[in-house]
Each structure stands twice: as C-alpha cells, then as structure tokens.
Amino acid sequence: MDKITLIVMFLGGLIFFSHLLNKLFNKTKIPNVLILITIGIIVGFFIDSKIFFGEVGRVFTTITLIIILFESGVGLKLQELKSSILSATLVTIINFLFSVGIVVGITMWLADFDFTTALFLGSILGGTSSAVVIPMVRQLNMGQKAGTVLLLESAFTDVLCLVVGLAVLESMKAGNLEATAIFTNMAKSFLLAILLGLFGGFVWSLLLNWIRGIKNSMFTTFAIVFIVYGGAELLGLNGGIAALSFGIVLGNSEYFDKMKLWKRIFKIQTAQLNDNEKNFFSEIVFVLQTYFFVYIGIVIEFGTPLIYLISTMIVCLVILARIPTIRLMVRKDCSPDDKLLMSIMMPKGLVPAILASIPLQEGLPYGQEIAEIGYAVVLTSIIMCSLLIIVLGKKKSDKQPKDDDVSAILPIENQQENETAETTELVHDENNN
Secondary structure, three states: OOHHHHHHHHHHHHHHHHHHHHHHHHHOOHHHHHHHHHHHHHOOOOHHHHHHOOOHHHHHHHHHHHHHHHHHHHHHHHHHHHHHHHHHHHHHHHHHHHHHHHHHHHHHHHHOOOHHHHHHHHHHHOOOOOOHHHHHHHHOOHHHHHHHHHHHHHHHHHHHHHHHHHHHHHHHEEEOOOHHHHHHHHHHHHHHHHHHHHHHHHHHHHHHHHHOOOOOOOOOHHHHHHHHHHHHHOOOOHHHHHHHHHHHHHHHHHHHHHHHHHHHHHHOOOOOOOOHEEEEEHHHHHHHHHHHHHHHHHHHHOOOHHHHEEEEHHHHHHHHHHEEEHHHHOOOOHHHHHHHHHHHOOOOOOHHHHHHOOHHHHOOOOOHHHHHHHHHHHHHHHHHHHHHHHHHHHHHHHHOOOOOOOOHHHHHHHHHHHHHHEEEEEEHHHHHO
C-alpha cells in the first residue's frame, strides 16, 4: 500500500480516536494530550521527523498556535478579563522568575553550565504552553476565573520565553549580558502587539457584516488573523499576543454599540460572531490540536538517563513553587480544586523545543546538552501534568455526590424553592380535602 494512502488513513483515524478520547475522559480522567503524544512517540520511531516534516512542521505549529490563541480570545469576556488580568499578570511574573531560578540552579549544579547558558535554558523553560494548556483547561471544565488566569499566563509566558530567551541567546554569542535590552524588548513586544491586535479587531468588527455577503467567506476571519499575526512578527512584535487581542475584541464587539462615544464616531454597527462561526472555529481548533500533540510526540528527541533526572527535578520543583504562588495570588472566585489544578498546570510546548535547538545549530558551547534538556523537560512536564490530572480528577470525582442524592448538588436557593413548592402543595391538598 502507498505511504501517502496510509498517512491519509492515519490522519482520518486520529480525528475519530480523539473524539472517542473526549468521551472517555469523564470516566478515565486521562487527558487527550498524554495519549496523542504517546501515539506521536511511537510513530516517531518509524520515521525521520526532520526529513518527513522539514519547514512544514514549523508552519503547521505556527498556524495551530495562531488559531488556538484567537479562538480562546473570542471566548474571553471583558468581565472575566477585568477580574483576572491582575492575578494572571502576578502569577505569570512570579512563576516565570521562580522557574528560571530553578532551572539556572539545577543546570549549574548538575550539568556544569555557566550562568549565561543556564539563564538561556531557564528563560525558554520558564513558561507554560498555550497550545497544551488551553485544551487541558477546556477538558477539565475549570471555573471561569481559573481558566482565564491559566490562558493569560500561557499567552504571556510564550512572549517572555521568546523575548527573554532570544535576548539571552544574543548575549551568549556576544559574551556579555544586557538586562536593559531584555526589558525594553519585552515591553515593546507586549504593548505594541496588544495595540496592533486591538486595532485589527476593531477594523474587522466594522467590516465583518459586509464580508459575510461574499460567498464562502467563513475562512476570511482566519485569513485576517494570519495577516495580523504576520504584521506583528514583521514589526518585531509577538504575533501570538496580537492574535489573542484580536480575538478578545471580536468576541466582545457587542459592547462597542452600547458606548455613546463609539456611536458618535462610528455610524456603522459592529458585527458579532454568530453561533455557526464560533462552532466552526471550535471544530478547526479541535482538528489542529489533535494533530499538534501527535506532532510533538514525533519530533521529541530522547537523551540520557541523567538528562531525564535533571528534567524530573526541574518539573517537580516548578510544581512545588507554583503551589504557594497560586494560593497567594488567586484568592477570589476559585475553588480549592481549581487552585490545585492550576498549581500543576505547567506543561511546556514547542516554543522551548524550537529555541532549545538554536544553540546547537549555531555551534555554541553546551548546544547538545541544552537541546537534550529542553526536549526532556517538555516531555516530562506534559507527562507529569497529565498523570497528576488523572489522580486529582479521580479524587474530585470521588468527592462529588451520587446521582440519587439530588439535594446535595442543588444550590441552596433551589433547595429552598423546592421546599416551598412542596409545602404549598401540601397545604393545597389539605384545603381540597
């Protein structure tokens, strides 16, 4: 049988299998991520990922990241954003600094790295992955506040990993570390990318009603998101943050028509995304993230046992460091179970995997070790996060009331309404008698 035929059949089977995993999650509490990455690892033993994917792999992962961030932004409401932005910012900064410190300490101790090399590895491993965190959050049905904080943290740390990591990489090449350049690039990448995304979202919300009159226009929103992302990257900004900002504006465009100042300036009514468009975006995200996780498993490269000892220590210490941060910085509107899940939600993704390979390509000292530790931490963090979700998910299920104990899951107001209704019914029966 032709290889192309087998690949096409495999891709089709993955979608059916992923839907099945979603159904089984409520019983098994095993996240899709873990099983799909395992499939990717198995497939990776039979193909040469570098020859098989080449530059196409990087294009695919970029498109997946853009669409996931955009669709997540669409689902964020301004009220949730207002209540979560401060907590998310504090959680992002503190966890990033703790993670960087842990990686620097362990790699200088066990891998004998110099400070700048250890700082580079710490910078690229200091965040969480949007493409991994967002699907996990949705599958776990976490509260709005917890989900929003994790989403924003993953989006913000993607920027931190890229900006700080690349700045430290330049310092490795030059032989001196410039902190001022790092902070300047961070501020520019964040703020200007947000402004560009907001502007693009405003313009598109004014044009969307007209665009809908064109036949087969459902994909045009994705097309404009790609343009906004590309424009941000060409300007030296972070395209992911621009795509997220674009989605937030489009998901909250109904608020503009309620503002008096907006009505005075713009006579055109803004467009809101309809249910068909939202469902379409959601389906595309589901397909892409299924292939994305298998792709991660295929491209991951394995190192020595010492490398995995180092990666396991890093992941365990990062989780321990997150627990007090989450408890202190996220106090309101989050249940204890959500806080516990937030503490373990630290999987890494393709951003550190891609950046970890650059020193090796550039022929810098410790290039091989950086790549091996980077890949190992990505894999270990995803596996450990998934296993902890399975354990915590089962404990959470055991705590929930049984189906026959309906009163235990009803809100107090509903219980009172039921009791009142029962009393009224009894009185009515007595009067009839």
